[in-house]
Amino acid sequence: MSAVSMVEAVNMGLGYELGADPSVVVLGEDVGVNGGVFRATAGLQEKFGSTRVLDTPLSETLIAGMSVGMAAENLKPVAEIQFLGFVYSTIYQLLNHAARLRNRTRGRLSCPMVLRAPYGGGIHAPEHHSESTEAIFAHIPGIRVVIPSSPSRAYGLLLASIRDPDPVVFLEPKRIYRLMKQEIDDSGEALPLDTCFVLRDGSDVTLVSWGAMMHETEAAAEHLQTQGISAEVIDVATIKPLDMTTILDSVEKTGRCVIIHEAARTCGVGAEIAAQLAESGLMSLLAPIERVTGYDTIMPLFQLENEYMPSAERIVAAASRSMDN
Amino acid sequence: MTKQTVKIEHNRDTPHSANMRTTAPFSAKFNISFIQFLDPEARVVRPLPGFASQPEKLIELYSAMLKTRLFDTKAISLQRRGQLGTYASSMGQEAIGTAAGSAMQPEDVLVPAYREYAAQFLRGVRMQDILLYWGGNETGMNFAAAKHDFPICIPIASQIPQAVGVAYAMQYRKEKRVTLCILGDGATSKGDFYEAINAAGIWNLPLVFLINNNQWAISLPRTAQSHAETLAQKAIAAGIEGQQVDGNDVIAVRYCVQKALDKARRGKGSTLIEALTYRLCDHTTADDASRYRGNDEIEEHWRYEPLIRLRKYLEQNKCWTEADEKTLVKTIGAEVENAVKDYLATPTQPTTSMFDYLYETLPDALSSQRESVKRRIP
Numbered sequence: 001m002s003a004v005s006m007v008e009a010v011n012m013g014l015g016y017e018l019g020a021d022p023s024v025v026v027l028g029e030d031v032g033v034n035g036g037v038f039r040a041t042a043g044l045q046e047k048f049g050s051t052r053v054l055d056t057p058l059s060e061t062l063i064a065g066m067s068v069g070m071a072a073e074n075l076k077p078v079a080e081i082q083f084l085g086f087v088y089s090t091i092y093q094l095l096n097h098a099a100r101l102r103n104r105t106r107g108r109l110s111c112p113m114v115l116r117a118p119y120g121g122g123i124h125a126p127e128h129h130s131e132s133t134e135a136i137f138a139h140i141p142g143i144r145v146v147i148p149s150s151p152s153r154a155y156g157l158l159l160a161s162i163r164d165p166d167p168v169v170f171l172e173p174k175r176i177y178r179l180m181k182q183e184i185d186d187s188g189e190a191l192p193l194d195t196c197f198v199l200r201d202g203s204d205v206t207l208v209s210w211g212a213m214m215h216e217t218e219a220a221a222e223h224l225q226t227q228g229i230s231a232e233v234i235d236v237a238t239i240k241p242l243d244m245t246t247i248l249d250s251v252e253k254t255g256r257c258v259i260i261h262e263a264a265r266t267c268g269v270g271a272e273i274a275a276q277l278a279e280s281g282l283m284s285l286l287a288p289i290e291r292v293t294g295y296d297t298i299m300p301l302f303q304l305e306n307e308y309m310p311s312a313e314r315i316v317a318a319a320s321r322s323m324d325n
Numbered sequence: 326m327t328k329q330t331v332k333i334e335h336n337r338d339t340p341h342s343a344n345m346r347t348t349a350p351f352s353a354k355f356n357i358s359f360i361q362f363l364d365p366e367a368r369v370v371r372p373l374p375g376f377a378s379q380p381e382k383l384i385e386l387y388s389a390m391l392k393t394r395l396f397d398t399k400a401i402s403l404q405r406r407g408q409l410g411t412y413a414s415s416m417g418q419e420a421i422g423t424a425a426g427s428a429m430q431p432e433d434v435l436v437p438a439y440r441e442y443a444a445q446f447l448r449g450v451r452m453q454d455i456l457l458y459w460g461g462n463e464t465g466m467n468f469a470a471a472k473h474d475f476p477i478c479i480p481i482a483s484q485i486p487q488a489v490g491v492a493y494a495m496q497y498r499k500e501k502r503v504t505l506c507i508l509g510d511g512a513t514s515k516g517d518f519y520e521a522i523n524a525a526g527i528w529n530l531p532l533v534f535l536i537n538n539n540q541w542a543i544s545l546p547r548t549a550q551s552h553a554e555t556l557a558q559k560a561i562a563a564g565i566e567g568q569q570v571d572g573n574d575v576i577a578v579r580y581c582v583q584k585a586l587d588k589a590r591r592g593k594g595s596t597l598i599e600a601l602t603y604r605l606c607d608h609t610t611a612d613d614a615s616r617y618r619g620n621d622e623i624e625e626h627w628r629y630e631p632l633i634r635l636r637k638y639l640e641q642n643k644c645w646t647e648a649d650e651k652t653l654v655k656t657i658g659a660e661v662e663n664a665v666k667d668y669l670a671t672p673t674q675p676t677t678s679m680f681d682y683l684y685e686t687l688p689d690a691l692s693s694q695r696e697s698v699k700r701r702i703p
Contacts, residue, residue, distance in 0.1 A: 025497065051497055056524070057520070057523055057524060057527060059486075059520035059523065059524065061486055061516055061517050061520050062486045062489060062517075062520035062521060062523075062524050064486070065483065065485070065486025065487045065489065065490065065517065065520075065521070066486050066487065066489040066490030066493060066521075066524065067490060068486075068487045068490060069436070069486070069487035069488060069489060069490020069491040069492075069493070069494070070490035070491070070493055070494050071490070072473075072475070072487070072490075072491065073434070073473070073490070073491050073494035073495070074494065075490075075493075075494045075497065077490070089516075092480065092483060092517075093483060093486070093487075096480045096483055097480075097483060097487065102682050102683070102684070102685070103463065103682040103683055104463055104466050104476055105463075105466045105467055105468075105476050106463055106464050106466065106467035106682055107467070107682050108466070108467045108468065108472065109473075109475070109476075110685065141683060142683050142684065165684075165685040166684045166685055194688050194689065194690065241688035241689070241690035241691060242690050243689070243690065244690065245689070
């Protein structure tokens with residue numbers, strides 16, 4: 001056991017699976033000698049060699065496309081896109097091929113690939129480095145979208161994603177890469193996909209979020225506690241497919257729900273959760289569903305990025321509004 | 326035509342930085358060779374390769390081309406009668422697929438675009454599979470033979486980076502297999518193509534790129550697609566070998582593809598072959614080519630098409646007669662008819678099949694959608 005940050009947990013998970021499964025190949029820009037711009041792959045090329053930890057040319061389309069080819073030929077590619085802002089040319093491959101290879105060949109070929117990318121704001125990065133566009137991927141049938149929010153969930157969910165027989169987009173909230181450390185046993189134990197994690201039990205209001213926003217959400221829950229409001233906190237973790245059972249069960253208990261995400265509001269994953277709550281949990285609701293999200297604006301350059309992102313205060317205010325009903 | 330003369334020194338054992346040339350002047354010269362054995366009149370213009378001395382081998386190639394031609398004709402008529410969806414014909418380009426399919430080993434992988442029926446048939450894909458696909462049924466891409474081959478690829482050029490991954494997997498496992506990727510002239514304008522050939526060069530991959538340059542990307546002629554004199558020369562920028570071949574001379578295409586596959590199998594890297602041919606058909610059955618090209622042009626190119634050329638050569642060498650032709654047309658015609666019957670008799674997939682191949686195991690989140698379909702259609 002050792003205390004590791006989230007980016008170290010990603011590194012640990014990649015290292016474990018490279019060691020355990022010879023079909024795993026890590027690829028991407030600067031992932032080899034340099035160990036990745038965030039050091040997520042540090043030391044892996046040294047340990048596993050340059051064919052298993054492969055530095056690619058600066059070609060995102062290639063990285064995604066060749067991952068599809070490798071996966072169809074029984075390798076398990078784990079590709080890194082340096083920042084989510086550079087991922088968009090890979091959507092051509094993800095949507096047209098990775099997500100549907102199994103379906104369009106009626107199961108003859110499959111695509112067990114992982115596409116990792118750091119995402120989200122809060123580190124004073126340059127333009128195009130801070131967006132949260134996870135909903136774009138969540139709209140694609142046939143893939144999974146997984147977002148960890150702590151070192152242990154990064155380790156366990158990454159292992160599960162690499163072992164999953166279908167394509168997974170694994171988004172790493174880079175603001176919390178080094179925010180906290182947790183003791184992790186490098187035992188290769190995966191966490192389940194397609195399931196939410198209840199991080200805190202509560203009875204008055206359900207707070208639903210994922211990624212870096214879990215930290216503001218938990219801080220808000222702490223604050224609400226001091227006001228005598230008991231908040232249940234849910235980390236969605238796999239935003240596609242969505243585990244609504246856990247969320248519905250919680251809302252049935254609390255009668256109130258606040259959904260928090262850093263991404264823009266319109267057609268965000270929060271809209272889907274709210275819609276499904278309206279469809280299947282309306283009778284449990286004691287108050288309107290609240291959403292605390294990024295605005296429907298361009299992610300501002302970093303001087304204003306903290307104004308864009310939901311804060312614990314905004315979450316507390318939303319929960320309090322909900323309690324007033 | 327002259328042989329390629331470019332030679333750029335590489336030493337893969339030295340660190341990358343040792344290969345950097347930042348101060349010394351650097352110039353490269355190259356030529357692109359053009360390979361042809363039979364001219365349009367079926368005259369032998371250079372000594373034929375070994376396999377061409379066996380008439381039965383040439384008849385095999387001819388039969389494969391004829392099968393594709395008759396299949397194409399049938400598929401278009403099915404579409405016109407409302408029995409098939411939009412269909413992309415390979416009329417006039419049969420030599421390319423035939424050469425590819427005939428030169429490949431069964432364990433190799435074909436990564437096609439969508440006019441490679443000749444290659445697919447030679448690799449065991451059934452005619453009814455192709456009809457099922459264009460007829461709107463996914464089971465057509467579940468090839469019983471050709472288990473590792475990629476399905477038809479419609480988004481232009483997107484199959485090319487995938488072929489890099491397939492070839493990488495082969496090299497990674499130190500297998501003696503080769504990936505053959507077929508693409509059209511339009512695909513060479515896309516970034517996917519450049520990213521893929523660039524990578525094939527860097528990693529010395531067992532990968533052959535074969536361009537079906539049929540001169541038209543829907544309505545855009547080859548001259549408007551690129552100002553480069555040849556598409557083959559794009560290989561030079563990627564540090565791989567590039568060459569042109571007469572795409573209507575099946576002997577020449579077969580020869581070049583075989584050579585490139587052998588080279589790749591020996592670990593000597595990737596080749597880009599540009600096969601020059603002509604799209605005698607519309608882009609697809611949904612296209613009307615008369616909007617952008619004249620009949621004169623099409624009529625002229627019927628003179629160069631690959632079937633007539635090989636048949637002429639076989640006849641001149643007393644290997645083929647009118648009676649042989651009639652027998653073959655009859656045999657293949659019956660095969661095509663059987664495939665059509667089989668296709669038309671194949672039941673539509675159950676509605677729930679939309680869910681059944683989406684993931685290996687259907688996630689719980691989708692089970693209620695699948696159940697709702699089941700309830701609606703008992």
